Amino acid sequence: MAYLGNATRQHRLDLMRRLMDREGLDALAFTSADFFQFATNFATDVQTWERPVVCVVPREGEPFVVLCELSTNHWRYAARDQRLWVSDAGFYAEHPRTGARLPLAAQWPELVAEKLRGAGLAAARIGAEAAGGPLGKAVALLPKARLEPVLAEMRALRWVKCAEELALMREIAALSDWVQDRYREAIRPGRMVMEMDMAMAALMAEEGGRRFPGEHLEIMRCWTLSGPASAAPHGDGKQAGARIEDGHGMVNIVIPRVNGLVVENERTWFCGKPTPEQQRLFETATAANEAAAAAAVAGRPVSGIDAAAQAVIERAGLGEYILHRTGHGIGVLGHEFPEDMAFNNRPLLAGEVYSAEPGLYVFGLGGFRHDDTVVVGEVAEVLTKAPKDLRSQTIL
Numbered sequence: 001m002a003y004l005g006n007a008t009r010q011h012r013l014d015l016m017r018r019l020m021d022r023e024g025l026d027a028l029a030f031t032s033a034d035f036f037q038f039a040t041n042f043a044t045d046v047q048t049w050e051r052p053v054v055c056v057v058p059r060e061g062e063p064f065v066v067l068c069e070l071s072t073n074h075w076r077y078a079a080r081d082q083r084l085w086v087s088d089a090g091f092y093a094e095h096p097r098t099g100a101r102l103p104l105a106a107q108w109p110e111l112v113a114e115k116l117r118g119a120g121l122a123a124a125r126i127g128a129e130a131a132g133g134p135l136g137k138a139v140a141l142l143p144k145a146r147l148e149p150v151l152a153e154m155r156a157l158r159w160v161k162c163a164e165e166l167a168l169m170r171e172i173a174a175l176s177d178w179v180q181d182r183y184r185e186a187i188r189p190g191r192m193v194m195e196m197d198m199a200m201a202a203l204m205a206e207e208g209g210r211r212f213p214g215e216h217l218e219i220m221r222c223w224t225l226s227g228p229a230s231a232a233p234h235g236d237g238k239q240a241g242a243r244i245e246d247g248h249g250m251v252n253i254v255i256p257r258v259n260g261l262v263v264e265n266e267r268t269w270f271c272g273k274p275t276p277e278q279q280r281l282f283e284t285a286t287a288a289n290e291a292a293a294a295a296a297v298a299g300r301p302v303s304g305i306d307a308a309a310q311a312v313i314e315r316a317g318l319g320e321y322i323l324h325r326t327g328h329g330i331g332v333l334g335h336e337f338p339e340d341m342a343f344n345n346r347p348l349l350a351g352e353v354y355s356a357e358p359g360l361y362v363f364g365l366g367g368f369r370h371d372d373t374v375v376v377g378e379v380a381e382v383l384t385k386a387p388k389d390l391r392s393q394t395i396l
Contacts, residue, residue: 003215003259004041004164009085011162012038013197019127020059020152023155026124027058028154029147031135034332037260038158040065041085043216045074051094052134055086056126058119066087066112068105069098090115099317112138121145130156155337159329160351166375169260169353173373175211176265179204179222180386183254183261187271187395189246194239197222197252204256218257220334226250226271230367233323233359246272249282249366251359255334262334264355265384266371270394277365279390281318285368286388288312292326292356293372296380300387302344309358321362327355330373352376353383 016028025113030036031054033044039055051068063086063252067075072091078084092111093102103111112135123144128135131149139147182203186196189272201222203248208217227248229236244250250269255262268282278360288309295308306326313319329336330353338344339351341354370388375381387393 002222003083004168004261008162009041011164012157015157015160016057017059017158019150023127023148023150023153024125025059025127025148025150027056027119027121027126028150029126029128029135030055030057030127030154031133032178034153034270035129036065038332039063039085040192041083041260042075042078043260044351045071051105054112054135054138056116056119057338058121058123058124061119062086062088063289064090064115064119066090066092066108066115069093069095104351108134109137109141109199113141116145117135125153158331158337160349161331161353161375162351165261165331166351166353168258169373169375170383171211171275172256172258172261172263173265173385175204175256176257176384177261177386178207179256180252180265180267183224183252183267183269184392184395185270187244187250189244189271191244193224193226193242193244195242197224200254204254208256208258217261218258219255219298220255220257220262221255224250224252225367228364228366230390231361231363231365233361233367233369241333244271247275248272249274249278249368251369253371257334260332262332262336263373263383264330264331264334264357264371265373266357267386267388268368268370268393273396274394275375278368280316281321281360281362281365281368282390282393284313284316284318285358286370286390287316288326288358289356289370289372289388292358293374293380293382296348296351296352296354296356296374296376298376298378299347302338302341302346302348304348305354305356306342309356313360318360321357321360323361324359326358327371329353330355356382 017100030039066197093099127150254265292309309326325342359369373383
């Protein structure tokens, strides 16, 4: 089953309780969209800076949420499908007509303070992503309560995935591999790059609907950079009307998100036979990617993933073409924690998930990068399995 169920809920709740025990906290409060989904299994449908939300998870007792009225029916659908990990939900109004039956948005602090008081948290130490914002105003209404910023500790909750999460990520990775196969069929000289990417996204939507019927599929990216533009990892800003040309190297990015978990899958392609220099850069990028993935072994340093890729690139004499770290954590977001891979020397933990995406970028020629989603273990598990050898990646 594709959605995350009680096993994931219990795994995350156990992590939260251990954090509260370590830090002497009575509750945790989650206010950003990604943390809110992590705690509730509910995909927020609002911008939280505009329509604030909060999920409060007490050390003892049941969690509760406060949401904008706009989310009312979205929440009801999720509750009907038995996907929610929280049953106590309060709503506030942002329209004067509905303000007669709900607290108004301007009363958000009072509403949250009252919910905290009702949960026995009027004198609590509450850990949160930050000490300010709307939540800070709410806690300030409770003179004996304290809001403690514990962002780094909360980020660490998202490092290790449970078996249910990893099973879903394997399914998502298989979908991304399927899309890479469709790119192999789609690349040809003269094709408009944006049109091709949109066609691939449409195919992902169709296939994703077949594989994950009724689930929450988000197509975060089907994006290709072709030719010299790919020397800038995020493009040259001139994508409108850009076309594939014979001899172009390309870097594409396929990122699906299903029920709040992300997988990254990136490959380098050639339209036509690559030059010897393109081949050299491609082979080095491939070897660096494989070395990085193999270094995702429990007990070794996080920085070892980056160091393994760098060593391959330096031996090839191509170190000057490195523009970014080798990867980052993956989970609820595409760019997860830790984000400081190259400088993070703590031991890797079994069940963490990382991108392995070392790249080489030669101005005027192009970029060369493969990106795999990798699970840390006694032996690294590469979830994305699309081919990345030169023959497979050359479209003649």
